[in-house]
Amino acid sequence: MKLYHHVLGLDHRPQRPRSHRLGSTARLLEAPLLLRRRPTRRADPLGGAWDVAWQNQVTPWDASEVQHGLKELVEERWSAIEEQGIPWSSLVGQKTLVAGCGRGNDCIYFAAKGMEAVGQDLSEKAVQVARENLASTPNAPSGVTFEQADFFASPLPTSLYSLAYDYTFFCALPPSMREAWAGRYAELVKKGGVLICLEFPIDGDRPLGPPYSVSSEAYEQVLSPHFEKIYSQAPSNPPEGREGREKVSVWKRM
DSSP, X not given: OHHHHHXXXXXXXXXXXXGGSOOSHHHHHHHHHHHHSSOOOSSSTTTTHHHHHHHTTOOTTOOSSOXXXXXXXXXXXXXXXXXXTOOGGGTTTSEEEEETOTTOHHHHHHHHTTOEEEEEESOHHHHHHHHHHHHTSTTOOSOXXXXXXXXXXXXXXXXXXXXXXXXXXXXXXXXXXXXXXXXHHHHHEEEEEEEEEEEOOOOTTOOOOSSOOOOHHHHHHHHTTTEEEXXXXXXXXXXXXXXXXXXXXXXXXX
16 A cells, blocks of 8 residues: 555545545555556547546545645746746636646636636546536635546637646656647647646656656657746655655746
8 A cells, every 4th residue: 555655646645535535455456457457549548447437436646635836836936937928917817728637626726816727537527526526615716617528639629728737647648648648738728828747756767557657858858849848846845755756847838
């Protein structure tokens, strides 16, 4: 159990309601087995296994909270992005995309900061959970939309996104799909818009996944043809178990 927690960076997470907790070592190990055993398609690299995982509440990647690294960037470090000509005020009222949104806490966070947030997930059950989460959030902000959608194959929106946020999506994809991942963000984010990546888990040469180990170099390799990296820093005071395993980067669409 501790090894699996370490790989997913779960050691720091608070106890969650019983309906969302994983009750045994066998159940913890069920998640990666569940996600690896199904046939694959390009648009759905895990053959529907994400929806099965959500239906069975085997979602150890779901932190049920906004990550510290994102909040620190937006609330304490955005001046570094403003120096690159992107003040936060220019994003207020604009569209934000969170692909692989899961429970939707990041969408709710962006909406509370004044943005029109769109959360997409391949799993129908995840979208249901996200909508229920929004409905139960005290003083929930307006401007949040959740939709079941295939990130790679859905029609392009009539207006592109000013900001996109990627966390636990890049690492969920087989490395062979990373170039397509970057190309799709290039289609979805408008010129001058930004992509925020919370790079995790940075675990070196660990071969198995999901989650697959990532590196800043892996992001750079696929994003640099489309985006300019304007920020890259490790969060301060990372939660226990994530020290040296995460970094926040911001990319400006060229």
